[in-house]
Amino acid sequence: MLDPVLLQTFLAVAETGSFTxxxxxxxxxxxxxxxxxxxxxxxxxxxxxxxxxxxVALTDNGDAMAGFARTILAAHAxxxxxxxxxxxxxxxxxxxxxxxxxxxxxRILRDFRRLHPQVNLELTVNQSSPLLRRVHAGxxxxxxxxxxxxxxxxxxxxxxDQMVWMxxxxxxxxxGEPVPLIAYQAPSISRQMAIxxxxxxxxxxxxxxxxxxVNGVLAAVRAGIGVAVFPHSLxxxxxxxxxxxxxLPDLPAVDYVLIANPTVQREPIDALTNAILSRxxxxxx
Numbered sequence: 001m002l003d004p005v006l007l008q009t010f011l012a013v014a015e016t017g018s019f020t021x022x023x024x025x026x027x028x029x030x031x032x033x034x035x036x037x038x039x040x041x042x043x044x045x046x047x048x049x050x051x052x053x054x055x056v057a058l059t060d061n062g063d064a065m066a067g068f069a070r071t072i073l074a075a076h077a078x079x080x081x082x083x084x085x086x087x088x089x090x091x092x093x094x095x096x097x098x099x100x101x102x103x104x105x106x107r108i109l110r111d112f113r114r115l116h117p118q119v120n121l122e123l124t125v126n127q128s129s130p131l132l133r134r135v136h137a138g139x140x141x142x143x144x145x146x147x148x149x150x151x152x153x154x155x156x157x158x159x160x161d162q163m164v165w166m167x168x169x170x171x172x173x174x175x176g177e178p179v180p181l182i183a184y185q186a187p188s189i190s191r192q193m194a195i196x197x198x199x200x201x202x203x204x205x206x207x208x209x210x211x212x213x214v215n216g217v218l219a220a221v222r223a224g225i226g227v228a229v230f231p232h233s234l235x236x237x238x239x240x241x242x243x244x245x246x247x248l249p250d251l252p253a254v255d256y257v258l259i260a261n262p263t264v265q266r267e268p269i270d271a272l273t274n275a276i277l278s279r280x281x282x283x284x285x
Contacts, residue, residue, distance in 0.1 A: 004076050007069040009036035014066045017056050073278055092268040095124040095131040095143040099214040112275050119268045129187040141264045146254045155259035163251040165243040166230040173246050178204040180226030185210050190229040193251050201249035
């Protein structure tokens, strides 16, 4: 039987790409993380993590183990909830940034509702800035949003991602012409990042599409009417990063963070927070 503690540590490494960040997430030391991963590799007689000077990456066996680990840990959580007799109850007003809809988040919310049927989950999907204002105003209990990396110590960081320029493969920009920009309506983190980066680089730009949601951004990019700023890990398979090819300016990284309202019931918040941290949300599906 695989030790759930080892599986949880391995998943943290898989999701953060770092032994140090995995330790920070779990509240254990980096040597302990390394020890857990080695013990898991010994238990299955397979190399799960490739380590080199450039960082940490999963092997093919590691990718397979990540899937098994999520299934095993979810089964453990289901069993614990069933036999403990202490079902989580209450109301949970949860807000999520709309581009997280193309990650594992919908599946996690579905499983959460199955595991915690006595929690009244209310979902709000919006841009990060309005969601942050609403949780601070007491109108939401927990939000899952993007913030510029290192911008705030508030909340629980789930992952860090690099913002990049995304477009349809083969798109070209004419020299000297304004950069055709596909952007969310203001206020928007990615919109402001794009404008600030272009103006700092002395590049002119024009908005070719204003949209309210991620599906509008993706549709406009697929139509070839411009470029968009997008999280690198969430770029769909039919679109590409064009930052270097089009000589577009560098962009900041973002943190995906969970921020809770400190004045409301903790039990539902903690249950959903743990579900998100254990499942590796931030990657495209």
